[in-house]
Amino acid sequence: MSKKLLLGIIVVLLITNIASLLFWNQEEKRVISEDEDTQINSTEPVASIAGEEITYQQWMDALRTGHGEKELKTMIDKEVVEQLAEEEKIEIDEKIIQRDIAFLHTMQGVMTEEESSKEEEGWREDIIYRYQLEQLLTADMSIPEDELQSYYDSYGDQYNFSSSVQLSHIVVDDFETAEKVVSELDEGASFELLAREYSTDEETKNNGGYLGSIYTSSQFLPNSYEEVALEMEDHSYSEPFRAESGVAVIYLHRNLPSIEFTYEEIKPYMESELAMQELEQNLTADPLWEQVDVEWIYGE
Template sequence: MSKKLLLGIIVVLLVTNIASLLFWNQEEKVVISENENAEINSREPVASIAGEEISYQDWMEGLRTAHGEKRLKTMIDRKVVNHLAEEENIEIDEKIIERDIAFLYTMQGVMTEEESAVEEARWRDDIIYRYQLEELLTRDTSIPEEELQNYYNRYGDQYNFSSSVQLSHILVNNFETAEKIVAELEEGASFHLLAREYSLDEETKNNGGYMGSIYTSSQFLPNSYETIALEMEDHSYSEPFRAENGVAVIYLHKKLPSIEFTYEEIKPYMESELALQEIGQTLTADPLWEQVEVEWIYGE
């Protein structure tokens, strides 16, 4: 890529993503949150503390000074890695992406279906970027086959993902109460609030019945819950069923299947990981910039 073309890309990024925040915005009404469609008047103060005002222009200048360089560098890093990955035809196996997304789900709290879709798209971009960056940084470093085989034999299981379910539940004494709960759910009632009202499980009721993400092999997942959950769709609730400690209604937030890798499937990613450790390279795109002759407003 020529210096002139890349500089053009950087200018477009700067104009479209940073300049819109700067004080030379002449519009009185400025959207500050697309999700909430919130607007402010750029000619009025954005805050007042004991009568002392903070202007919109001062706020924007503070944002530019504190975050402008960091944000622009992040955008350039993404463009550099994407450009080099396309040049070298570096593609990330979908199975790897799905495994990492599954791990991320187990670390999240409750999300709506819409929130899950947004987060998953963001995670996917981050995962692809990370693995492409890792491969680009280590492409000139090889790990002996014997060392890779030994490492896989010892640690190969850590690359697999065990099936899990993310659940909430409402536990009651009888089917009559459980059926009443389902009737309220069908009318649009909140599972979270119904759990707080009806559930007998003191450990989860105050959190809307949320049990967390539980591996299906875990002893903490009742057998009856696993059987029912595996037949359900994500973001749905069950009919009442007899559970170990009463009658339950469960809500399945997310069901994640097991993902296992053969040696050949995981080998390229394992090799990049070990190579990164061997050369003592941090996961940063800085060393790649010179390969596309980056020029930007903060320096060479």
Template sequence: MPKKLLLSIIVVLLITNIASLLLLNRESKVAVDSNNQTFSAKDAVATVNGEEIIYVDWVNSLIDSSGKKELETMIDREVVSQLANQYHIEVDEKVIQREISLLTSMQGVMTEEEFKELEEGWRDDIIYRYQLEKLLTMDVSVSEEEIQQFYNTYGNQYNFTEAMQISHILVEDMETAEKVKRELDQGASFTLLAKEYSMDEETRDNGGYIGFIHTNSQFFPNGYEDVAEGMNEYSYSEPFPVDDGVAIMYFHRKLPSIDFTYEEMKPYIESELALQQLNQSLSADPLWEQLDIEWIYGR
């Protein structure tokens, strides 16, 4: 289960559980799972050899173990959001896309739905991190010379080079490739066919998965980029000849190049260098005093 989804479930549980605690002396029912099972305060949520674990005890355990930290995280997010709006701090979409591309390139095979779910959480985290960094360093001065020197040394590391995520089935001849293609057209699994037919020992056991490869890399297979250019994402190719036989490629997705100028990266480099000067962790704690915050745990 993706961490973002798990976190959301915990948040929902905590909110509903705390709300239910306020109704302990009433018979209100609270839904606690995807099947819409409902429980009141004294209902059993589990039994062990006849011994019941009741709803309210489970709620208290959840709050004791996760409640304070989760509420603190939610407050941090709200603090940064409000202050960022107050100071008009925005994160360039280009920077967000570069971070998403980096995170995507570290993942394995995902469906479009799985990617969209992850992307939403990544986007929120990226915006939060950059806004927090800027808010923490607003009063720190960094010289133009320092920023320029840093960019000259590390500027290329902010760029992202085009990459493709691909799998393949490599066979000896066109006849075998056409047979595999017919099975694919009939709905057979690309992964299972790769395990059955592919000659590539390095990728066969992983269903033919090669991974994300930058198109300018010496390890990018010859001819595959040209074939992918005419394909839609999440589709497989016609058989095509390659150095070691005949291949059918599955084109998962493409991540385009993203390049930055000095002016585009300057504010982000400035914040990064300022944070180093402060020798401070990336925590929203110092920002709480700027807003009127009340919470059940005090401060």
């Protein structure tokens, strides 16, 4: 049995088992567990946070990818943080968001433009949530100015993002072969498959020519690659050019420019980070529940 088929069966069984725990009784309520006496009316919200409701259907949708109580708590946490952040007027600088998205891109493999866009939506939500939560948890704490300045002087560079390029390449012996590769690309051939067929780089050809995300300051990025890549659009391939190991055609998945912060720009985020270290607690929204009116089916 293939791994994909086995995974499919497991998912079906999981959904079926969850569904089997939910059934209509005579009062049109659903019993969430045979071992617990918790009942749910599907026409009523399953949670209310300061008047903002989470519906039964929203919760059921979340159940498809997780477990009920955990998923519901996550939804409540996000709503709690969103409401309190709005009250406290806590907004996260777009520059911070882009910096974190850039870091996340460097840790990913090859993605299409559509896949990348979809991932970024989820990343953005998580990044905003994390920083808002951190600032809410440390709202009553203050780090002395001289301590902040000293920390920035020593570690400020760690908050910056160095420019990087995410590349694949095909290396061949001569321009004639390289032109043939480009001709096939123009006709819609897969860069990955052509790399497997033509590339002389044994280290990357079996991986479709993928080099990964490389900082432009890295010694592992040939100068010729950087010069060509910085003139290209994301998700495009180059014309053939002379490289150190032959004639190359590169594919630029993504160009990520550098992002640098001044002391004043990074100060609020640095302060909340240092305050969290002093608190020595996990980054959890649990302490914030007391500040809003939260009611949910699992308790107070």
